[in-house]
Structures are given as structure tokens and as C-alpha cells.
Amino acid sequence: MHANWQRALTLNEKLYGIGEELNPPFAMQFIIKGDNIIDPRLFNLAIDQLVDAYPMLSLKLEHKKWSYKGGKPLVLIHNKQCPEDFSSPLYRKKMNSNNGECFEFHLFQTEVTTIVIRILHSAMDGIGAMKMITTMFAILKGETAEKISIHPTEKELRNQIKVKRATNGGGFTNKWSGLRPTETGILNDFSTRLMRF
Secondary structure, eight states: OOTTOEEEOOHHHHHHHHHHHHSTTOEEEEEEEESSOOOHHHHHHHHHHHHHHOGGGGOEEETTEEESOSOSOEEEEESSOOOOOTTSHHHHOOOOGGGTOOEEEEEEESSSEEEEEEEETTTOOHHHHHHHHHHHHHHHTTOOOOOOOOOOOHHHHHHHOOOEEOTTTSOEEOSOGGGSOSOOOOGGGHHHHTTOO
8 A cells, every 4th residue: 555645536526525515424335134243353353454455445535635544444343233224323424535434334243243334435436345345255254355456547447337228218227237226215215225235
């Protein structure tokens, strides 16, 4: 990781920043449920390794430029059940990229385990989030995480993602099938409900 690395915001990131100001919980929020119990100490160590593999987890916004000075993302262990109500403060709490608050990892454990991952959309897109979550589970299984050595530009990303015209009236369809939600919800719940896969 380069301590002095900086990159100016792209147009999309600026637009997402406006969304974050208008709607404080403007973040992707992944809710992952499972039956097994995870050792909180191992979960913390896994996030440390994830930050090492994904330097962008340390993103912080400084004077309209990204830097890697945000430090480790927030990791909270809760010995209680995950809130089912999407209007809970957990899902509505504002995240602030100027303070390096771009990523949050919550581990809820009772007789079951729920992991809630909150990601500011200006800091990472949905495809990157899915890859990061896959890497997190690989680390939890004891596998070696592949390190991300570059942070591609918006133009490079656009060249990698191809869309095809859909037959539903001229719209576009996403070629990344893993990013299709399994449920729909009312519009003001979009920041949580539509990102629950």
C-alpha cells in the first residue's frame, strides 16, 4: 500500500457523494446469514487480512481526493440478534468518507450468525463488493487472499464492463448475474432491501 497515494474523484463518485449527503444511509448493505458461529477474534484477524489484500478498505476522502489514510474499517461484534427492521439505526446511520468511514463490518451472534457489511457506494461498486465478500469468506476458510495491487480508473472499469440491450423496451441488462436482487421492496428501502442477495 502506498501511504502517499491519491486520486481525484470521478464524476460518478461525486454524484454518489451528493447522494450520501441527501440520504445519509446511501450505502450498499449486505446481510449474510448462516448457522455456524464465528470466533470474534478470528473475524477481526480476517478483516485485518482483508484490508491488507484490499487497500481500498482504508479509503478516506481528503479535499476531493481519495487517499489510503482512513485506517482499518469499523468492525463491531454484537452478542445479540441482527435487527430485522430495515428502519433500525444500524441501517440508517450516516457513514462519512471525510472521516474514513467508508466500510463497516458487523458480526451478530446468538444461536445463528449474521454478518452485515455496509459500504459507501462512492468507495466501491457492487461488483467490487461481491469480490471483496468472496475474498473475506476465503480468508475465513484459511485460504490465501489474492492482493489487489492497483485501483483502476473509471475509464478502465468502463472498458471492462459491457452491457447489452435488453428486449424490455430498450433498457439495459446487467451481465453480472450475481448482482440481481432476489427480492424487491418499496423505494425508500432501496439502500438495504435491493442489496440483500
